[in-house]
Amino acid sequence: MCINCNLDKHAQLGRRRFLTAMVSTVGLLATSLPLSARAAPKLENVMAPDAALARLMQGNARYLKGTESARGFKTTTELLSKGQNPYACILGCADSRVSPELCFDENQGDLFVTRVAGNFVTPEILASLEYGTAVLKAPLIMVLGHTSCGAINAAIKAVKNDEDFPGHIQKLATDLSPAVKRAMKTKPENLELASVKENVLLNVAKLQNSTPLLRRMVQNKQLQVVGGVYDLNTGRVELITPI
Numbered sequence: 454m455c456i457n458c459n460l461d462k463h464a465q466l467g468r469r470r471f472l473t474a475m476v477s478t479v480g481l482l483a484t485s486l487p488l489s490a491r492a493a494p495k496l497e498n499v500m501a502p503d504a505a506l507a508r509l510m511q512g513n514a515r516y517l518k519g520t521e522s523a524r525g526f527k528t529t530t531e532l533l534s535k536g537q538n539p540y541a542c543i544l545g546c547a548d549s550r551v552s553p554e555l556c557f558d559e560n561q562g563d564l565f566v567t568r569v570a571g572n573f574v575t576p577e578i579l580a581s582l583e584y585g586t587a588v589l590k591a592p593l594i595m596v597l598g599h600t601s602c603g604a605i606n607a608a609i610k611a612v613k614n615d616e617d618f619p620g621h622i623q624k625l626a627t628d629l630s631p632a633v634k635r636a637m638k639t640k641p642e643n644l645e646l647a648s649v650k651e652n653v654l655l656n657v658a659k660l661q662n663s664t665p666l667l668r669r670m671v672q673n674k675q676l677q678v679v680g681g682v683y684d685l686n687t688g689r690v691e692l693i694t695p696i
Contacts, residue, residue, distance in 0.1 A: 494532050495562055498540035502677035505540045505593035512558035513690045521558045529561045539565040541593040542585040544656065546572040551599045551683050556690060565591055571604030571629045572596060573652060574659045583666045586676055594660055594667075594676065597690070598653040599683040605648050608633045631655060646682075650693050653680035657694050 493499055500508070515521055542565040543553040553559075553566050565585035567578050585591050598605075608629035610616040618626055632652035633644075641647035657680045661671050670676035680694040 493538045494536050495538055495540075498538050498563060499590075500540055500592065502592040502674070505591075506595075506677060506679060509541055509557050509593070509595065510690070510692070513556055513688075515558045516556050517688055521555075522560070524560050526561065533562045537562050537565075537589060539563055539585065539589060539591045541565070541595060542582050542591045543567070543595050543597055544572055544574070544578060544582065544660075545597040546570060546599055546602060546604065548599060548602065550685055551597070553597065556683060556688060565589060571602065571608070571625055571652065572598050572656065573628055574656050574663075575628075579660075579663060579667075582660065586670060587666045592676055594678045596653050596656045596660070596678070596680045597683060598649045598680070600646060600649065600685050602645070602649055604629055605633070605652060606645060609644060609648060612637070649682055650680075653682060653693060656680075 540563060541557075545551060545553050545566060545568045547568045547570045553564055554561075557564065565581075567581045567585075569575060569578060582594055586594065604625050607616075607618055607622065607626045611618070611623075611626040612630050612633045617623055629648075629652060632655055633648045635655070636644055636647035636651045639647060657678050660667055660678045662668050667676065667678070671678060678694075679692060681690045681692050683690050
């Protein structure tokens with residue numbers, strides 16, 4: 454092969470590498486742009502924190518009345534195939550009786566839901582919520598506990614009776630024990646419900662003060678973190694943190 458042909462081949466390879474790198478960089482920049490600078494699949498989900506909280510609670514009111522909105526899954530699935538912009542993040546319990554999309558009467562793409570038994574912050578949950586807020590731009594996080602929580606009841610037994618549980622269930626009880634101990638100090642009539650509420654409050658505080666992403670967004674009024682308790686008997690979500 455002649456020297457000029459060899460040089461031209463290397464030049465073409467260099468240009469391809471450069472173009473590939475540029476395409477990758479543009480893609481990364483596009484995903485880091487504010488939501489307003491990109492196409493939002495659901496324009497109605499671009500809202501302020503207060504509006505997001507009001508929308509959540511209005512959805513729960515419809516759920517209680519039995520006047521839930523019709524869900525067009527086929528249309529929504531096609532709409533969301535290229536991206537998502539949920540308006541609220543939920544840190545909920547894994548309990549099968551509590552479904553955030555149902556109790557807030559929302560559709561696909563509206564809620565960014567993370568779930569773990571006992572609805573408490575773990576490193577993985579925190580990273581997921583950072584993604585939901587810092588990247589997907591959801592302006593609201595709700596920590597959603599519920600009545601008759603099995604994980605909380607396990608923690609109560611661990612604290613009061615020094616009971617041990619099999620496998621990794623013991624870790625759940627250990628991680629939830631601070632809420633139980635705080636609740637016990639108030640000598641409540643219903644220790645289980647008091648512990649559920651304390652657990653929600655503790656995890657709201659953790660998220661509000663989590664560094665570096667969430668705390669900065671809270672301070673800049675870009676993000677609101679609230680707590681709620683779902684009543685299994687009625688389906689009502691009670692806000693238990695200041696709005």
